[in-house]
Amino acid sequence: MNKRFLAAGASVAAAAMVLTACTPPGGGDDDDASKDTAVNIGWNESFRSMNTLTANGNATSNAILTYMMNxxxxxxxxxxxxxxxxxxxxxxxxxxxxxxxxxxxxxxxxxxxxxxxxxxxxxxxxxxxxxxxxxxxxxxxxxxxxxxxxxxxxxxxxxxxxxxxxxxxxxxxxxxxxxxxxxxxxxxxxxxxxxxxxxxxxxxxxxxxxxxxxxxxxxxxxxxxxxxxxxxxxxxxxxxxxxxxxxxFTSMPKDEDLLVHNGPYKMTKFEEGQYVTLELDDKYTGPVKPKVKTVTVRYNGDPMAMIQAIENGEVDMTQPQATADVLSAAEKIDGVTVDAADGATYEHVDFTFDNKGPFDPAANGGDEEKAKKVRQAFLKAMPREDIVEKIIKPLNDKAVTRDSYSQVPGSPMYDAITKVNGVSDAADGDVKAAKKLLEEAGVDAPTVRVMYDNTNSRRQQEFQLIKESAEKAGFKIKDVGDVNWGTRLGDGTYDVSLFGWQSEGTGVTENDANFRTGAQNNYGGYSNKKMDKILDKLLVSKEDQQQDLLIEMEKQLTEDAFGAPIFQFPELTIYRDSVKNVKSTSVSPTMFWNYWEWEVN
Incomplete structure (x- = not known):
């Protein structure tokens, strides 16, 4: 479905997959669910809505819990x-x-x-x-x-x-x-x-x-x-x-109607900003039979604090923001498994097209080509290789820049699309070429406001690398980072946004919400009738048509200087050896997808 998950949707594979018949999750004769077992999970952002279909509710922090409750x-x-x-x-x-x-x-x-x-x-x-x-x-x-x-x-x-x-x-x-x-x-x-x-x-x-x-x-x-x-x-x-x-709601509601659910777990406690507790519901009539009675999700945005909580035994499982320090600290803890892999999220930069800022034609005398050249100049200065080398490779020595708007590196169509979509040439950290583009546009030292999560250490590092390169190219960079960046998306108070998309599924139509005129995830006001027609074709496409249409889509995004992907997030799933059957998947709800299989020794 075409919805947002902030560090939240771009498709990670191409073809839509058919539903395959299987035993419903947790089905069978296992009665272990009656055991008095508990799992504590560390997460970085608190729950806020039972309705994951709204713009506000559609976040992974909500999805991981509603998935167990419904x-x-x-x-x-x-x-x-x-x-x-x-x-x-x-x-x-x-x-x-x-x-x-x-x-x-x-x-x-x-x-x-x-x-x-x-x-x-x-x-x-x-x-x-x-x-x-x-x-x-x-x-x-x-x-x-x-x-x-x-x-x-x-x-x-x-x-x-x-x-x-x-x-x-x-x-x-x-x-x-x-x-x-x-x-x-x-x-x-x-x-x-x-x-x-x-x-x-x-x-x-x-x-x-x-x-x-x-x-x-x-x-x-x-x-x-x-x-x-x-x-x-x-x-x-x-x-x-x-x-x-x-x-x-952001704490335990007095109105029990808001907690009505149809899955095996019910919410029993919610201390605002601290933790949520789910317990097996003895009124549940469906086939899912989890083996863990109580699941508590504890909140802390500091990844090193989560590692400390794992070490202290306060938390059994977590997927913190991955950094080299976090990986190193986790690997030193006895009785803990650390699974490292590419995650579902990819980092990217988007421009704002409709706020009368430096990338908006309205600020360039209505000249579309002039505004596009300014965007192209900023992209040309983007030090994507440098970002990957300094921030991501310490976690994954095989890490590369992500050069596709729609495909994960290593996925079936990735090589064919990136060979021709132009992303790697458009955003290659070439400061001289960026300067030349600004000169051709006739724009002197444009001020660019960059919005990102300024409490996130990895994004702070990214911002500094981008700032240094862009200023060498002739831009003036203004830091408008904000811990509440998610609520500002689309409000016009910034010119460049730096955040991540996390996929909810593998369908090609997920692109629609990001790039269509007026669509839910199109925060920058990008609009192109050619793009809308390509997306129309993708909606009704058959599998053998999708690669060519995705190539056409990505070429158009590059031609319009929409923005650029940067890298695939490294993901660390860290869990104590006392919890069995922990496995993550590279779409939301990540490591929660098989909660009914978790067992505690």
Whole structure:
């Protein structure tokens, strides 16, 4: 799905993968879950929302917990193959037009006993399609979503695939089957709804209770479906308000309705900024059977503090920000395993095209080519090789620059795409060439504001290397780093952003959210009709067409001087030997993907 995970989506592989039949996660006769076992996990950012489909909620810090609290129709294993989840099955029932049917298992229930069914998935479609929005955006200056008035419907999310479902879905009489019809073929239909940490989204009957005042669960579901089917603006305005922010909280909520879930774990404690505790829910009726009774996620943004917590026995597992010091410290601890690999996240720089700054044509007399030359000059000065050599190679001596906007180094299409996309020539740290481009543009010492997480030591180092090179080329660099950088994305107060994207899956349509005009992750206001047409083709592409289309897409991004990828994040999964079956996967939710297999000695 085309959503953001900040140090959060670019695709890591090319072809959409089909759902493969298998035993649902944790299925079988193992009753070890009754043992009084516990795992403590260290994480760098706190939970903030049960709704991972909104712009605010769609972060890995939320996904790792909602994934354990909610079942799904499919999930990625550590080989990036999509496995069948515990909620039911997904099948294509028609190719032309494309129709996809979701069938819920009889034992799929919310924790209050209400069935999980078509109403929940229909609400997710309404919330992520943008088909019901009456405005293109409804945000405050700081990027937070505004409360809709009675005449406004705005769901704070959009995905390219969901938007292709124009008609109200077919729903069986018992609500256990829902069939979506796509208006066009869609490459990633297998994983569009109900996959991974999102599951079916938030419970429709709870949304109805909060938004519409309907207490009866079935009547609430019916009211949600009626509002969607009738396109009832007044009702949908209230529904979208609840969906957008009603499931956000940063400490244990007094309202237990916000904790309604359909998976094996329930939230029992949440101390703001400190920790969240999940415990097995004895009311759970599904097939997942975790072996660990209690999981506590403890928060600390300092990676060395996490290593200290591992050493002290306060934390059993962690995936901290990887640095050479962190790796060295972890390797010195007895009884601890350190798995090092490329992670799902890649570092990149993006330009802002619409803030009247140095890269915006509006600040260059409306001259598109002049603005582009300034962007090209900044890219030319980007010391990507130097960054990899000084910051990443101490962790991975085989590390290379990432030269693709859409592919991980080593993936099947990477070599073919990077051979012709022009990234390595456009951003090669050539200060003289950068100076020349600025001279050709006729721009003298433009000031560039760079926004990044200034509490992150690796980003501090990156910023300094970029600053030194860019200033030699003739730019004036202004540091506008901010610990709250994520809330500033798209607010126009910076000219260059430096952060990471983490993939949620492997579909080619993930690119849509980053590069399409007005799309959710397109924070810099980039817009090109040629790009939009390429993305249109990718949405409906077959596997044998995708490499050529991705080449076309990446060439266009280079031609437009959109920005540049820098490197694939090195990932360290560090865990005490007392915890068994810890494995990470290079998409969200990383090492949590097989939580039901964890065992504690």
């Amino acid at each position: 079942d799904n129709f499919g999930y990625y294993d550590d080989n990036l193959e999509v496995q069948e989840g515990a909620l039911g099955k997904v099948e294509q029932v028609s190719e032309d037009p494309l129709k996809v049917k979701y069938t819920f298992n009889d034992d799929a229930k919310w924790s209050d006993g209400t069935p999980v069914d078509a109403a929940d998935l229909a609400l997710t479609w309404a919330g992520t399609s943008a088909n019901f929005n009456t405005v293109e955006a409804n945000n405050n200056d700081d990027g937070t979503v505004k409360k809709n008035d009675a005449k406004t419907v705005y769901f704070d999310s959009s995905t390219a695939g969901s938007a292709l479902v124009k008609k109200f879905p077919e729903i069986s009489d018992d609500g256990k089957e829902i069939t979506f019809e796509y208006s066009k073929p869609y490459a990633d239909w297998q994983t569009e709804f109900g996959t991974g940490a999102d599951g079916v989204g938030v419970p429709a009957h709870i949304v109805a209770k909060k938004a519409l005042g309907v207490d009866d669960a079935q009547e609430g579901k019916d009211a949600i479906l009626k509002a969607i089917k009738d396109k009832d603006t007044k009702a949908l305005s209230k529904i979208s308000n609840t969906w957008n922010t009603g499931f956000d």
